[in-house]
Amino acid sequence: MSKNEPRIGVYVCHCGLNIGAVVDVAAVATYAQTLPGVVVSRESTYTCSDNGQRSIQEDIETHNLNRVVVASCSPRMHGDTFMKTCETAGLNPYLFEMVNIREQCSWVHTDKEQATEKAKDLVRMAVAKVQLLEPLEKQKSAVNKAALVVGGGVAGIFSALYLANAGIKTYVVEKKPSIGGHMAQLDKTFPTLDCSLCILSPRMADVGKHENIELITYADIQDVSGYAGNFHVTVKSNPRYVIKENCRLCGVCAEKCPVSLPDEFNVGLKKRKAVYIPFPQAVPNYYLIDADHCLHLTKGGCMLCQKNCPNDAIDFDQTESVRELNVGAIIVATGFELYDATQKKEYGYGRYPNVITNMDFERWVSADGPTHGKVVRPSDGNPPQKIGFIQCVGSRDEQEGAGYCSRICCMATVKQATMLREKYPEAEIYVYYTDMRTPGKGFEEFYQRGREQGIVFIRGKPGEIEEDNNQNLIIVSEDTDSGLILRNTLDLVVLACGLRPPEALEELTQMLHLSRSPDGFIMEAHPKLRPAETSIPGVFLTGCVQFPKDIPDTVAQSGGAAAMAAALLTKDEIELEPVRATVDEELCIGCGLCEDNCDYGAIEVKRTEEGMKAQVIEVACQGCGVCAASCPQKAVTIRHFTDGQLLAQVTAALEPEVIL
Amino acid sequence: MKKKEIINMDELDPQFKYEIASQPGGEHILKCVQCATCSSGCPVASVSDKFNPRRIIRMAVLGLKDVVLKEDFVWYCAACYTCSERCPQDVRIPDLMAAIRNIAVKEGSIHPAYREQGRLIGELGRLYEVTEFENERREKLGLPKVKEKNREIAEIYGCTGVGKVVL
């Protein structure tokens, strides 16, 4: 018997009743025994258990197996488990093949007989392929021990601090001129009514001055290349036209600036100048010039800020700068966008001045808001005495493109209603809701407290808001609890707008090759067990970019993302999957189709002595196979998925008699 | 005192919701989350207790088939589509009400007003009779005559079986 002659072990798993209840596992195992090359075939209740694995290892030793097939669940679930089993027993882990008879068989079929036949077919195909597998060796690659956090809201801030405190050099790139994100715009937080900036601004300051953190604000990610342990990120910083060291925050520039613009931080409820500081606690804490609206930068002239600055801090010669960051891991923490309430026309936001959003409310109620914290009717500045809140605006609404619950709006409304109750003890407050959702520590108690304070919760979503001549708002709606149709004339209505994935996310997900779930948020690697990882090794995620969540959940997930990133960054080198493309230069005609089709920039046509030839950049290759499939010359092969191996599998599927 | 009636769920029809869902227009009934957007903006519900689209959907999902088909409330929907535009779950309530009415028709509970309209349309080809008198009046007003009867609709009734119900 030749040394290379296949000696295959087949292990068919019951997975308790997951497979066993539909597939006749014993019959499949018996059948496998008859296949060419199969030396031993067994069934097992749980192949992934210690017992199950030990049995494989014993067989490798006693039967001198050189190939292993496990027919059980998805390779995504236990592929690694069994590869390690083989490796421990001295068998190259790439001489192992896994057959999914659970997700692809028992879970999707009900006819036991046919399911059993299908399981046999699948096993036969794997046996045909495994004979042709070749041992592969993993390569090693050095890890660049720095991290990049994209986004400087609460999610990015905490991820960066966790990493930096663990001694890891961390870059934070933020699009806006200051970090802080949406949390910085909130007045108070539920359910404790902590002042939002009081708890956030110390952490923002920590980010600004941490020795391990380099903060890059007012900047965009332009390009990402590389792979886990070795990413190259191109970042473009926009000029602020203000010299940080010179700016003493005296504000003379803004006083003199003739251009008045809506203040983004106050959602347009206040004005700012073209030279401004986003908000008093901004980090970094110095002024900047809005180049799109500055008179000097758009039309020339003016320069009043420069002429009046006592510290020569204005520098109109600044230009954008581009730099490349080399990092081993990336944490995506780009947060959310609020649903645009003008889309829900029946509620009149944008047409009726006294209809505001939950974020508008946060700014009205804030000490730094347009009225220094006094909530008033925008139309006439009077204090409201009858206030309504409407829940689920742009959430749980398939017509508005979001079937999901945004999770935070119920509690945010209870918080806002509670704050109103404190400010206006005599006011009537109504909350129109579909379902109140309070699953969090202290949440239900907070909701109950609101009820006990006289806030009236009406179950039933209004169809429409109408405005009368006094700009009061009329809501006619059903109270489903009493079955009554109620007509309510209100001074002010607050729309509890839901959370959406940010518009700009598309570009970033394309650069990072991330997938998105149907709701538009970034898909995590596993919905339960890998919530802070993406499908791309080395790229992690946290906060509302994964799905809407509140502050404590965001901070917890940031800890998880940082821990996952640290686990990667504390290694000196990582192993790279050997399942990659290779080019047969003799067959390659240098047409470049592979290069055009590769999503990862992992294959390039280069001039060689033999002419133009494709070359694989091994470390970048993800083994997806697009190049191999598109090559007209069959010059590209994916190791472990060669044409020969796949065709053997296909042939076995179509013609069982060829094998038998 | 009138004794309060307790509904015995064993006497309800749990299949009713599926029957509606398989009828054109009724496909989305099971998406309803009872949010009350429909009943809140409904022009009929705002003037009459007889009609509440949310409650009808609830009763249908619970399987109160007899009540839903035999009482006349499903016929109160004005098909104004106000709710349809706003329903967060895209339940398409006017189409759903039509679907329930279609089932009621099949089960012999057509509303007399609709039977009469169906009869007129079948017999005349239109809802209002046009006789020589109307055509003379039209002519006096400078309007062209219209065809007095259109028999094609009765033929369609023959194909679909509606003739047996309304004619």
Next chain:
Amino acid sequence: MKYALFLGCTVPVRTMAYEISTRNVMKKLGISLVDLEDFGCCGFPLESIDHDTYLSVAARNLAVAEAANVPVMTMCSACNGSLLKANLAMQDKTTRDKINANLKPINRQYNGTTVVKHAARVLYETMDTIKEMATPLNLKVAAHYGCHYTKPSEIYEDFEDPEVPYSLEELISAVGASPVPYENKKQCCGGSVMGIDESVSLEMVREKLSHIKKAGADAMVLVCPFCDVMYDINQKRIENQAGEQFGIPVLFLPQLIGLALGLTPDELGLKLNRVSVRKLLKTLGDGNEQE
């Protein structure tokens, strides 16, 4: 531009003023109309009886127009909605084959190519010409959109906004009149509940008329014979029942536009209006004399 005028059931018998004014205004605007004698009921009431019968009856009309190769102009909003909804359904081949089987015995077939437009939409699309030709009317007018002129929005694509409708107010302004806002503007006329429970529909009508009266409109303008039956033909009855006087003249949109285009009251069928328009015409006359 040429259209086949789809009269439906109500217009040719109960609201001839709408037909007269539509024909004359379209003529004045250079839009020609043809009559196809095989048009019949649009199918609207049948949707409640049997879905396939409704689709077949609606599609029959679409087939008539398709064979004549002319787009359809409707006056009744229910007809418009009914035909457009069927038209959308008939774009699906399976549905089309099934419904065409019902049309086969009457030797008709519909291939899904007919265009259907409401007369008011045609007028809206002709607004620039109307503006040029109009003598401004010094009137305060309340627009009543009704339901099927704007809803369901899926059959109207980009025309109109069901929550914030605009076309009638723009047309009112185009003829120099002032659109009057009033409470619950989008409220349904209740016409389709009339046969089920009169008291409910009449209450819906009463509400609307009192909102319009409160807003101080000289007239209301509408685009559907169903609505007209409710507000014009039934107005006296509601006044008697409710013990409340409204006296709100109800104009079809082409009647209003026709007045601005200089058509005579006869050419607009104004003498057929139940609620007297005499005072309204006098106001207009006085206003014009003052100019």
